[in-house]
Amino acid sequence: MNASQIVLKLVLDAIAQDLMLDTFEQRLMIQKKVYLTQLTGLDLAYRFGWYLHGPYSTELTRDAFRLKEEMDLGERDYEKEKLGPFAYKRVQQASKIWANKPDGIDEDDWLELLASLHYLKHIAYMGKDASREFDDVWKALIDSKPRFTGRRSDAQTAWQQLDKVGLLKSKVLPAA
Amino acid sequence: MAKSKLDEYRFKVITDPVHGDIGLSQLEVDLIDTQSFQRLRRLKQLGLATLVYPSASHSRFSHSLGVFHIMSRAIDLMVRRGKFTEGERRLLRIAALLHDIGHYPYSHLVETLDRDPYRKALLGSKRRGKPARAYPDHEKLSAIIVVKRKDISHILNDAGIDPADIASIIRGQHSQPRYNQLIHSTLDLDRMDYLVRDAMATGVPFGRIDLHYLLSNLDLDDDDNLVLHAKAETAVEHFIVARYFMSKAVYLHKTVFAFETLMRQTLFMLRENGKLWKSGTDIEKLVKHRTAFLGFHDGKIDSIVEEQAEAQPGPSALGRLCRALRDRKPPKLVGEVSSLTQKDGSRSEELTRFVTRRRDQLKAAAKECNIPIQCWLWEDPKDVAFEKFGPLMSMSEAASVSPQASAELVHLVDKKGKKAPLMEKPSSIVHHLSRLKLQMARLYVVEEDKGKIAKAERAVKAWLKP
Numbered sequence: 001m002n003a004s005q006i007v008l009k010l011v012l013d014a015i016a017q018d019l020m021l022d023t024f025e026q027r028l029m030i031q032k033k034v035y036l037t038q039l040t041g042l043d044l045a046y047r048f049g050w051y052l053h054g055p056y057s058t059e060l061t062r063d064a065f066r067l068k069e070e071m072d073l074g075e076r077d078y079e080k081e082k083l084g085p086f087a088y089k090r091v092q093q094a095s096k097i098w099a100n101k102p103d104g105i106d107e108d109d110w111l112e113l114l115a116s117l118h119y120l121k122h123i124a125y126m127g128k129d130a131s132r133e134f135d136d137v138w139k140a141l142i143d144s145k146p147r148f149t150g151r152r153s154d155a156q157t158a159w160q161q162l163d164k165v166g167l168l169k170s171k172v173l174p175a176a
Numbered sequence: 177m178a179k180s181k182l183d184e185y186r187f188k189v190i191t192d193p194v195h196g197d198i199g200l201s202q203l204e205v206d207l208i209d210t211q212s213f214q215r216l217r218r219l220k221q222l223g224l225a226t227l228v229y230p231s232a233s234h235s236r237f238s239h240s241l242g243v244f245h246i247m248s249r250a251i252d253l254m255v256r257r258g259k260f261t262e263g264e265r266r267l268l269r270i271a272a273l274l275h276d277i278g279h280y281p282y283s284h285l286v287e288t289l290d291r292d293p294y295r296k297a298l299l300g301s302k303r304r305g306k307p308a309r310a311y312p313d314h315e316k317l318s319a320i321i322v323v324k325r326k327d328i329s330h331i332l333n334d335a336g337i338d339p340a341d342i343a344s345i346i347r348g349q350h351s352q353p354r355y356n357q358l359i360h361s362t363l364d365l366d367r368m369d370y371l372v373r374d375a376m377a378t379g380v381p382f383g384r385i386d387l388h389y390l391l392s393n394l395d396l397d398d399d400d401n402l403v404l405h406a407k408a409e410t411a412v413e414h415f416i417v418a419r420y421f422m423s424k425a426v427y428l429h430k431t432v433f434a435f436e437t438l439m440r441q442t443l444f445m446l447r448e449n450g451k452l453w454k455s456g457t458d459i460e461k462l463v464k465h466r467t468a469f470l471g472f473h474d475g476k477i478d479s480i481v482e483e484q485a486e487a488q489p490g491p492s493a494l495g496r497l498c499r500a501l502r503d504r505k506p507p508k509l510v511g512e513v514s515s516l517t518q519k520d521g522s523r524s525e526e527l528t529r530f531v532t533r534r535r536d537q538l539k540a541a542a543k544e545c546n547i548p549i550q551c552w553l554w555e556d557p558k559d560v561a562f563e564k565f566g567p568l569m570s571m572s573e574a575a576s577v578s579p580q581a582s583a584e585l586v587h588l589v590d591k592k593g594k595k596a597p598l599m600e601k602p603s604s605i606v607h608h609l610s611r612l613k614l615q616m617a618r619l620y621v622v623e624e625d626k627g628k629i630a631k632a633e634r635a636v637k638a639w640l641k642p
Contacts, residue, residue: 002291004291043309043310045310047313047315047347047348048349049349049360050351051357120351124344124349124351125340125344125350126351144351144353
């Protein structure tokens, strides 16, 4: 296992996310949870591009599959390691980002909305004069993800959640 | 007579040994002529491979133009199909041209300096307090250069192009996913250039793929992914297998890799001794600096190494490493295990033993052989797979892994327009090879005393016994 795979395993454990890769939804949840975890200020060095299902990191996919493979072979290098105090403190903040999921929204959709809205608000290029307020972001979202077209209210709820934890005003979580 | 669009992209023609004529617009020529772009001439594409293959000193500059040319052909295809407008063609060609402008001196050797967990643990670190920011990836540096360096950004602004627009495509962060998809392409266009260019420069024949046939069979699927016509199947099989052979013969060559791992260890120690950029913050500052950035090339690293080869006291480990690099004294390989492994089988027992014991017993062996721990080089080459995801999952899993990850596989499209990953075709050699990967673990020492080398070889041999 290399350093990034070990750290990935420690972080997934800390956010109580199993390393399940069998279905597309499971893989999407890992992608989005790691993206959102990095917003706590813990930089795991995964760089996310903007694709049809929102923020996506090729390196994370690669590390997750390699990690799974190594674990299936009985490798347990991560057992000797633990997150440092800075990382541990930051990662504890992560779950509050995806808290307050409303009933009626699947967890993978909720994570995709939170991650995608944040990405469009703070990272993606949307034109020189884009205001990046909800209406602009919503338009960009359904441009690339038509399947969300009828779900503006879900997106508004996710937007409010980002606001509540401070991720509209700031790109990363304010220090606790 | 009015000039056609094609004339616009042939304002200047550069002759390239791999692709022949590469046509450029005036705007593209202006960008190439900037100091920031010309820096790429001073980065060797194959880094230290030139110490083994003397003619392999071609630059990132020529490789960048090669990749630009291949991408421009893919973009032409998109425009012809009405998928992109003329304005988008202009934008995407520039993104393709500039997407590698942020490469580090000795590229990945410097960029990935922070990624080995054992180096810090074994060599110790003088750094205290909060960990320094890791070096940013080269795509981030490319984006900073495009937006912040005036030689580039002024040209773009004058042409009515927002530098941030180009930077976001380079980083795969544009709100139009199809732009990101093209530049971070599904079919590895970067590899199409480097295999041929590296084969020509090294004299090794394995990378001589049928590039022109591959390019003339490029196509697009309904989701704007690049695919190849089925009739190019043999050419694409050769393309996939060529990388495996080039990896064995050049990229992971015993002595090339020895110098690379020696360089990485040396750089790590130089940084610990305050002779190299301390953190990612330092690198970002340097990249924005008007003149200092122009010296951010292989020669800068070479001069630091040469200076320290003299400045460090004779017996110091850092001095020995610097002199080995300067004087081309290859580290000695004292142990190696390699294994071509089936995806479904477990890793070879010998490889597992070697890696585990090397990790647990290296310090003791160093003491026993009286060779400083800093003079042992234990980095492993990356696994070599035939397809990106092939060895990790079954065929059906691979196809459904995710739209993005699945797109990284090579897809063929038949006459009826039906698309399928090449690795799912049982008659293709890739179907069988994609289950395999080559794994290697090595250990070198920087030592000239034959007695000590023999002792090290014996110690390592003992690790391999069950």
